[in-house]
Amino acid sequence: MPTTSTDPSQAEPGKRSRRKEARPGELLDAALDLFVEKGFAATRVEEVAARAGVSKGTLFLYFPSKLELFKAVVRLNIAGRFDEWKLELQTFEGSSSELLRYCFTVWWERIGSTKASGITKLILSEAGNFPEIASFYRQEVIEVGQDLIRCILQRGMASGEFREVDMNYAIYLVLAPMIFLMMWRHSIGMCVPDELGITPEGYIRLQVDNILQGLCVRAQPPSPSTP
Known part of the structure; x- marks a missing residue:
């Protein structure tokens, strides 16, 4: 009788893919919140990443600097x-x-x-x-x-x-x-x-x-x- 595989190695790529697709939007939402709450100077990229639930390195994969992150927030909104x-x-x-x-x-x-x-x-x-x-x-x-x-x-x-x-x-x-x-x-x-x-x-x-x-x-x- 066929069984459904529960091997985590098979399910994990799909989860990672969905999570990866969500990251830019989550980062921009978190950045908007923090820029409005704290201003540009006081907002740190580490805070943005933490609020979005990712690492600072992940943030830099999408936005190479805080300035580029700010520009993306303005363009989106x-x-x-x-x-x-x-x-x-x-x-x-x-x-x-x-x-x-x-x-x-x-x-x-x-x-x-x-x-x-x-x-x-x-x-x-x-x-x-x-x-x-x-x-x-x-x-x-x-x-x-x-x-x-x-x-x-x-x-x-x-x-x-x-x-x-x-x-x-x-x-x-x-x-x-x-x-x-x-x-x-x-x-x-x-x-x-x-x-x-x-x-x-x-x-x-x-x-x-x-x-x-x-x-x-x-x-x-x-x-x-x-x-």
Whole structure:
């Protein structure tokens, strides 16, 4: 009668293969947690490896340095999503006001409300000491994000929905509420009592309303009739 082999040497390769496939994702999840909790300087690769349940040597098989590990975290959680957002922008069928409101909502759902939003706080606090991570973040996140905002504003101006504005300044009208929310969420916001009823969603709605009040073209009042 045939029997099922229980030889560990036969089962082990499959286990090792599954574990190997899981390692990069586990390492990136652990690295995101630690970078947000402790910052770039204070995070040690040994801690990342330990939290992911692997050795430091295993970590270096996938990421040759802490800088490369950080870059991979940013690409997975933020920079790697820009192609998806560009496609959504290009295929959006509503008005530019609706598009701007939609972008704020989607940004909050996919980035702002997640642990990845803590990366912005890390960059703002440590960029001066680590110019290499500042340069990387500027090229792969800031500049690409600004281009997306610029496209939204240009879309509205081209259709006559938005008034002509200086684009170099206008993009920061959109960015400022996002940056504030990310800093707030990972700093003093943790101390705000729940009973105040202040929510990120409410803040976003008010900020978008304010931005659109300034951007949207208003009908000009009729000229006074001359006697």
